[in-house]
Amino acid sequence: MTIGIMKASELHEKIGKGLVVVLDVRNPDAYQEWRIQANDLESLNIPYYDFLDEDSEEVYTTIPQDQEIVVVCNKGNSAQMVAAKLDERGCKVSYLERGMLGWSEFYHPVTVVEEADFKLIQLNRLAKGCLSYLVISQGQALIVDPSRHVDEYLQLAERENVKISHIVDTHLHADHITGGHELADKTGATYYISSSEMQGSPLSYEPLDKVDQLQVGAVTVKILPIPTPGHTPGSVSVLINDKYLLSGDTIFVGGLGRPDLGGRAREWAQSLYDTVFQTIAPLSDDVIVLPTHYADIKEVNANGYVGADLGTIRQSNEVMRTQDREQFTEMVAGSAGQSTPPNYEEIIDINRGVVEVTEEKATELEAGPNRCAVHHG
DSSP states (O other): OOOOOOOOHHHHHHTTTTEEEEEEEHHHHHHHHHOOOTTEEEEEEEGGGGSSSSSGGGGGGGGSSEEEEEEESSSSHHHHHHHHHHTTTTOOOOEEEHHHHHHHOEEEEEEEETTTEEEEEEEEEEEOOOOOEEEEEEEEEEEEOOOOOOOHHHHHHHHHHEEEEEESSSSOOOSSSSSSSHHHHHHHOOEEGGGGGGOOSSSSSSGGGGGGGETTTEEEEESSHHHHOOOTOOOOEETTTTTEEETTBBBOOSEEEEEEETTTTHHHHHHHHHIIIIIIITTTTEEEEESSSSOGGGGBOTTSSOOOHHHHHHHHHHGOOOHHHHHHHHHHHHHSSSSSOTTHHHHHHHHHTTTOOOOHHHHHHHOOOOOOEEEEO
């Protein structure tokens, strides 16, 4: 038989159709920390070294013989070895090209809404739980919170036949490297971020805190008149046509942005309280919240994108209903300090432009899931 080499895009398609079983051969700690996830996905974790044991025959009894197996490791080498052993036993088997590192660079675009003069696309970087957006109208496009693989956005803009005119980062990201600066250089678009996020930066940008709204074709993109701090001091949210709230890392489908990455958890939790009960409070329940991160694959809704109406989030998220300021602060600040994003200080320095790294180093720094949300049931 022949061992297949599967690209991340093909694996995603097959997972969606229920056609494969994922066999992850990394060690159990790595698997529990970060793995391929999808609704109804059958995923097995058998470390590659179990296949090297002289008495390894028993391990094959746990592997389905009547389904296609895709073997996954960190970079692809161990998976290829295990795939060869499964192939010898007659399994239909492939291994994921470049392993979890390849998976971490896969982006899946989903159209949230499409109207006569308006289209909103969410790009889901599934391995990271990172979300970015294209707002399209009359041949123009705004990109919000782009990740560093800028060709994904350039190719999508070309397919949509639009010119990228504005790029916004809602805040200084801590768990992934922004593509905003490079996209601006390649397209001539204006790059916006709050000035308080970029203190000491040598990079050029337009201060988002001095902008009330942007016009993208027929679409009005409002920068909320009061910034929405809490996750970072200069975080903002973007309101499109008074209906779609691109909330950055302020409000998630299942939680709120963590306020502890600046070392002032209680102070920033107080700011987050004001954001929730002053800035966001006037917005109606039917506003659709579209965040920049998610922590659980179950947050992908029936329409294929991560988002929910504000009324549902208010009802299902306990902290969003906690109007007592002290209790709110304790809930948010008290649980924020666990599992900080790895390498977040270095990633922040890269995004501020005070540190430069190679592509290989950037890939290494970004490995792993996002940890930017504080979840309360």
